[in-house]
Amino acid sequence: MSNASAPSLSWWGRIQRWMAGGTLLPEERKHQMLRDMPLLAIDLELTSLDPKKAKITSIGWVEGKAGSIDVSSCYYEVVRASGDLEQSPVIHGLTADTIAQGVHVRDALKKLSQYAHTHVWVLHNAGLDMAVLDRVMAANEQQMENVITLDTLKLAVYQLQKQHEVLPPNSATLTVCRQRHHLPLAPAHNALDDAMATLQLWFAQYYSLDPKGTMSIQDFTHTQAVGCRNLGKIEN
Template sequence: MFGFFRAKPQPSGELARLLEQPWPGSSTSLDELKLLAVDIETTGFDASKDRIISIGWVPIDGFEIILGGAGYHVIHSNRSVGESATVHQLTDAMLREGVALPEALEEFFDALRGRVMLAHFASLESSFLDVACQRHFDAPLRAPVVDTFALERRHMERMGTYPRGEDLRLARVRERYGLPWYGNHNALSDALACAELYLALLQNTKATSLKALLG
């Protein structure tokens, strides 16, 4: 009998051009590391059935946040956001005036080029972006990502303090580090909040290269 194999998905369009360039290597020193803090707002937590409704990003070069490179888009949809509007404050009318998801992703790809993605509880961003890229560009994104949620959890465990429930929420962690309060669930302000938290978290690590942050 002949076996069957599934061909590796081949990215198309702007995703293919993004992936032509290598990601930063694991030995990249933190003072030279370029990251892109990313946050998305969605209609739910299941990437297979829920939708991205906004995306925001903020670049970091080494230890400096580059506000001039920040970007934000509300994603166009004619479908109702339902009860999720009570969380992210984006109405059906706002979404009807938004940009198409492929267009927003192409701008995001341009910002991500040559950078490592940064997010808080990154599995959410990664899963939704992988599904969106598969749908619109024929392959998942599969970008390397540093997760501030995981960094703080590892720090707390090293200190003998085991986090529970709310302890690792973005706002709660920022409060412990004396960072200012921002309103939650706006993709741009949450991306900035994540970028600031990343720089604060570096004070608790002896890491000198990207490899230690990905562990």
């Protein structure tokens, strides 16, 4: 019997993820057609771009599928926060009193958790928002496993890199990405408005790449816009 130990699951998972183009999707999800998958566009308004210290001041989301947006599913909440909020309240049109009276972040995340396995989440800059969610959920002893995400920012970068060796400044912001796809100007700095704008952008990006609707979510992993991760405190 060899003294060498078997490779750890985390090590093997990293190898599988590398072989899959950076994202290891659950087997039962990878061959689903993107056009058929329920989507949840999410936006967080944050006090900082540093995921290690950013606080959530508001959260908004809306559901969609196959090019349609379900406006009846719109959700928006101001989240209670204290301490140094930097310029976030001013930028996002919130007052200190409004934030102080907001819902506890734990309650907002509990509502969000019902979409962890039923929907693919759509975000603009998923890396930032998911890192913040991961940290905040762990702090509140909450968890979500195998959350699949689509990042409209990364998809924009993928498309831009086909045309530019060096990306133009600010070319991947939500507003500029929407302009590039001839979408109308959308209100900014409100979590629900930004979630709605992000979902509209995703539909435009998706149909520019897959007009016939024949691609699975696995087919999109080469763009680096597809992610799958655990959030919060995951028990072994």
